[in-house]
Amino acid sequence: MVLASSNRLAVGQVTSDDLVDEVLVRAWEEFDHCPAHWGLDVWLVSLLDEVVKGYLTIREEREEIEHALSELEPPQRLAFAHHVEAHDRQEACKRRGKGLQLTKGDGR
Numbered sequence: 001m002v003l004a005s006s007n008r009l010a011v012g013q014v015t016s017d018d019l020v021d022e023v024l025v026r027a028w029e030e031f032d033h034c035p036a037h038w039g040l041d042v043w044l045v046s047l048l049d050e051v052v053k054g055y056l057t058i059r060e061e062r063e064e065i066e067h068a069l070s071e072l073e074p075p076q077r078l079a080f081a082h083h084v085e086a087h088d089r090q091e092a093c094k095r096r097g098k099g100l101q102l103t104k105g106d107g108r
Contacts, residue, residue: 014055022051 026047027034034043065084069077 013059019048019051019055023047026051 023044027044030047034040038046069080072080
């Protein structure tokens, strides 16, 4: 993966399957907003670019949180880490819920 080789994302942190899944979900959700003058390939690559930038932003935020955690006392660090883990689980459930909605169909 190009991002892993540039040290922007760690190997195993995001897989190509993760990227493809996210792009396909976005393509499904945003199909009506695809610019008419763009080819499908150009549009999908632009969605991929958005997804990759999103993952990089998440990684940068995670690094900021880890830095802040390192400056806390151990009991505070543990409490905050539990809070972050709970938040991550909630976000993952939201993303999975969005994906499940796609199987219901909307007449397309």
